[in-house]
Amino acid sequence: MSGIYIYQLKGWPNFQWNNEVLTGILGDIRFRQGRLLGSMEGLGFNLQDEATLATLTLDVLKSSEIEGEILDHDQVRSSIARRLGMEVAGLIPADRNVEGIVEMMLDATQHYDRTLTTERLFGWQASMFPTGFSGMYKIVVGTWRNNAKDDPMQVVSGGMGREKVHFQAPDADSLEAEMNQFLRWxxxxxxxxxxxxxxxxxxxxVTIHPFDDGNGRIARAITDMQLSRADETSRRFYSMSAQIRIERKAYYDMLERxxxxxxxxxxxxxxxxxxxxxxFNATALTLTAVIKKARFWNNTAMQELNSRQKLMLNKLLDGFDGKFTSSKWGKIAKCSHDTAVRDIQDLIDRNILLKDGAGGRSTGYLLNEAIFDAK
Known part of the structure; x- marks a missing residue:
């Protein structure tokens, strides 16, 4: 069977599965889905918005990471917040490719009830590659791949002379018929x-693999679109892409098999x-972070902070990567070192920040966890 792919079988694409095997698993999933959506509805709209922003940011970041592309967290978060009309401190401009991926994901999840069409898919793929290039390679954008000269399209790993073909996609001349059948279904x-x-x-x-590039991310966007239909809400409280990223090897192995x-x-x-x-399990961490952040900003000690302090505290609350120093404060907040030191000292005096380490420019600063329990 190793030389035959599933789409070459006589029954394609009449998939079959054993409902007896899946019934119990699906019942548990449905029960947990209901509990999750119910608990989220009890949070109020502001916290639901925060949870959706955190989840969608994670979804975009991790779906790209699966393909080896690392996006800037703050750019992704800012792009999503702007498109959702959320007032979030410290918004920054986003690169064109970030905007394109965010646009695709939001179209899939916020408009999950709209018909999925060929033109919509073309728009998604084109939005991810605004220059018409994937890295250094020019690709076919905004239409099905046209590999007439270099069919077959293969997913290959290994160096030259040691290549391993993991998958070979259907020939380009069959794509229109294949995708028409998929979209009707x-x-x-x-x-x-x-x-x-x-x-x-x-x-x-992902088996049809209809585009020159972007098939994995579009497959995961389609998955999120269908899961939004299953949830019957455009709010996203869990990230399938983030979990697939954690289980990436098992994901690819299972697809190949x-x-x-x-x-x-x-x-x-x-x-x-x-x-x-x-x-679903991982959602508990997202929810905890959202509630913690809301509790932080509802604290009376957060009153009368300046815009730089609000910006930098949000950086810490969202999980700052690396040591948080006064020099980084100045660089990110676009202020002098003396101003950064005064901002930080004010937060220390308010018991919002704590010193971490020795004195000097290398001193790090941490959030005072006790502030989350204060009234």
């Missing part, structure tokens, strides 16, 4: 559970549901 009303439909859609799209297997994709759906369950 995706947009149709069906008796398939919407969460199982998300698992099938992910596998089906399924794409070289039979039309019975029970094993793939079982893995997908398990991954989704673990994404």
């Amino acid at each position: 995706f947009n149709s009303e069906s008796t398939i559970d919407p969460i199982i439909k998300a698992a099938v859609a992910h596998l089906w799209f 399924t794409q070289k297997g039979t039309m019975d994709i029970t094993e793939w759906i079982t893995w997908f549901l398990g991954c989704l369950s673990r994404a």
